[in-house]
Amino acid sequence: MRIYKFNNLNLRNKLLIIYICTVFIPITLTHIAYYHVTTNNVRTQKMNDMSLSVKQIANDFQTAIDDAVGISSMIYTDYALYNLLEMKYNSSIEFIHAYHDYFGDISKEASLYPSVHSIKLYTNNDTVIYAGGISKIDTLVKNSTWYKQSELIRSSYPVLIRSVGDSGKHDMFSLIREMDYFVSQNSTQKILEINLEPGLTNRIFHDVTFPGELYLLNDESTIEYTTNSKIDWSESKYPYKSVSLPDDKVIFEESYNLPYLNNWKVVAVTQEHVLLEDIKGSRNFILYLALINLIFPSLFIIYITSSLHLRIIRILRHMRKVEDQNFELIEGVDDQDEIGELTHAFNRMASKIKRLINEVYVADIQKKDLELQRKQAQLSALQSQINPHFLFNVLETIRMRSILKKEDETAKIIENIAKMLRKSFIWGKDWVTVDEEIYLIKCFLEIQHYRFDDKMQYHIDIDPEAAKCLIPNMSLIPFVENASIHGIEPIKGKGMIIISIKRSNEKLVCEINDNGQGMEAEEYEQVMQSLDEVANIGEHVGIKNVYYRLKLHYSNQFEFNIISTKGVGTTVKIILPFFEYRN
Structure with missing residues (x-):
């Protein structure tokens, strides 16, 4: 009997079986259990919410009735009102005066409670005027529905009945109460009627959903x-x-x-x-989620397995080509998984085999080509040395003729120019001392002083401890040049360049100040922003060149700052690590 092996299944089917057993079935069972638990929880919550809604409606209705009962209790114990309704009046004028002295205050009670519409009093006192909220207890009143319904119990406590409203229907609630708190000799019957707002009940029962x-x-x-x-x-x-x-x-x-x-x-x-209305939505959601858990992961697994299969077939196809000595590389490979690594390894193997074969046939040609390039480099180096030497000789000739003609100042300037050119051409080292850098700066400033005479002055202050500190070659002179040409030269008055180099603990602090024309705010922003644009040199080549070389040598262990104000001048401050020169 043949035993079925799991290893005989292809990778796609293996992943599908793993997905069904470890993802789909557990998620489906979990969703079914979740649906039953959710059904019970939602039903219980709905029941609680509806119960609270009914309680709120009942409380709101009771609150409205309690407001009317509170007013009735206040009027029920009002002795002055009893006197108003019990007193026998000799004339209508006498009653009107008594009515206005008292009843106007009672009618205001209705406005204090939004649930109360009006207050009405009934009496069988023939000496009062039946108007302004006071009505007579006659036969029509005694035969009314509200009078008969409340007759037996209104003397004990207030009675709530439904009476005829403004619409002509029994849609308004009234509170009826017999006013018999004080016993009088005349035994006049008095009834209090408090009418609630006609739409009160409708509003209470519709405010809550x-x-x-x-x-x-x-x-x-x-x-x-x-x-x-x-x-x-x-x-x-x-x-x-x-x-x-x-x-x-x-x-x-x-x-x-x-x-x-x-x-x-x-x-x-x-x-x-x-x-269970909300539960239906949950049931549909669980069903849709189950379908998504089945369809989308299945499609995703098919896509992944197809990708694996196609890439493996591609490697096998190229390996068969190697058998025919066709070392074609697999192009467009950027994958980082195991198959991607295998593809990279195949490309490296094919390239190496191809390179080893080619080296046997083209080694001599490459050697001759390298020899030719080396000779061309030597020729270019020789030519680059000839031109500067020729220029130095010409300058030296001019300087000697100036000395013979006793033009000492001109001879001195030519000497400084020759020194600067010689230093710039023959300095092949990346690091110099501060003294060496200052020597070059002084030559430049002497030339500029010769050009502008008293218009340009300079002062150099070097800390003795800082003189032997090592700094990158030509890291300060570009700023001195900018201060002279772009700062001092355009102004009309006298200019001053101050160079200060000091040691502060393990730092070298270099400052170059000028009182030239400075930069506009927009130009200053462009200069500072351009320092971050490494790929585009553009303008301000000297500043960018120094900044990039400092960043190359010191990484982030240096500080570089430029402050420039139009009409005031420019200050360049560079703080570098202190590296002392040792022989």
Whole structure:
């Protein structure tokens, strides 16, 4: 019997099996468990949220009723109001004076509470004027619905009833209370009616979002208000038992245990599928996620395995060409993985074999070519030496003729020029001492002083300890040259160049100051910005050349700063590590 080996599978199938066993199946099982846990959590959270919404509605309605009850309690214990309604008035004028002295303050109480619409008083005192919030208890009032409904209990505590509003329907709530706190001889009947805002209940029950129907039931389970648009609660008494509820109903209740709201309750009805509405979205999301986990990784694995397969086949194809002595390299190889390393190794092997073969045939030709190049370099070096020597000889001839003619100053300048040229041509070392650099600077400044006479002055201050310090060759003279040509020469008055080189601990501090014309702000910014543009030399070659050589020698262990102000002058400050010259 042949035993099946895993090693006989190709790489693509191996990766696919690993993906299904270690990724897809565990993720699918995890998603199923996550869905069930999420379903229970979301349903519980929804139930809590809806319960809180119903509690908020119930509390808001109770708060509105409590405001009316508070006003009724204040009026109920007001002795002055009792006197107003009990007193027998001899004339209408007498009552009007008493009314304005007191009742105007009571009518203001309604404006203090947004839930209260109006306050109304009823009395059977024939001597008062029935107007301005005071009405007569006549036969019509005694036969009214609100009077009969509250007759038995309004003397004990306030009664909340639904009365006729401005729309002509029973859509306004009123609080009725018998005013019998003080016992009087006349025994005049007095009733207080506090009307709540007509749209109060509608606003309370719609301010809080609830995905279902809301019902306000009285102690007889009659609907006093509902958000169910199919029930016309304001026209007639509609029992809650006759409401057709869905089969998958979920009911929330909040009951009141107050004398004026005894056994009233807020009932909220929703459906089970509403609770699980968000879960459907989660289920779809989990399904889509499972599909993504299957499709996209599978396509990605196919792409990766195809890439591996194609690159391996490409290496094999080129290796077969090597058998026919065709050392063609594999082009466009930038991969960093193992196959990429294998490809690089093949290219190196093919190149090396090809190079070894070529070296046998072209070694002599290359040797002759190198010899020719060497002779050409020697010829160029010889020519570069001839031209400077010729120039030195000419300058020396001019200097001697100036001495013969007793033109000592001219002879001195020519000598300085010759010294500068000789130093610049024969200095083959990268490092010089500060003394050597200053020697070249003095030659240059003497020439400039000869040109401008008293217009240009200079002062050099060298710390003896700094004189033997090693610095890069010609690292200071370009700034002296800029100070003279670009700083002092354009101005009309006298100019001054001050060179200061001092040792500070293990640092060499070099400063070059001039009182020339300075640079414009824009030009200064361009100069400082150009120091970072290594690839583009452009203008300010001397400054950039020094900066790049300092960076080459010292890396980041030096400081370089230029301060220039138009009309004031320029200061160049360079701080270098102190390297003392030793013989």
